[in-house]
Amino acid sequence: MFSITSPVVEMYRQEMGLENGDALQLFCRYAGSESGLCIGVERGLPRDDDYVQEVDGIRFFVRPHEVWFVEEMKMDYDDATDHFRIELPSIA
Known part of the structure; x- marks a missing residue:
């Protein structure tokens, strides 16, 4: 479904004080960017019908409609350059 690297998980652990078993929701957000859409990330709890993918102990989840x-x-x-990169083919 999607790929999230270990450095991303570690960055979120540090920035948000996450522990193993915590969950982050990924969602579509209007941002006025070139495509008008970007990805949002916030703490939450997955529901039974959500798509859930665990990476290094952190659960990333998406609601079915997104x-x-x-x-x-x-x-x-990349921690060395503080460069965050997201490829979203769905809006390319």
Whole structure:
């Protein structure tokens, strides 16, 4: 479904004080960018019908109506350069 690297998880752990088992919701957000859409991330609890993917102990989840948005998404972070990169083919 989507790819989130370990450095991204570590960045969220530090920034949000996450522990193993915590969950982050990924969602579509209007942002006035080139495509008008970007990805939002917030703490939450997945429901039974959500798509859930665990990466290094953190659960990332998406509501069923927004699965299309994260299809084939790639999220990476380079701590050395503080560069955060997200590829969202759904809005390319």
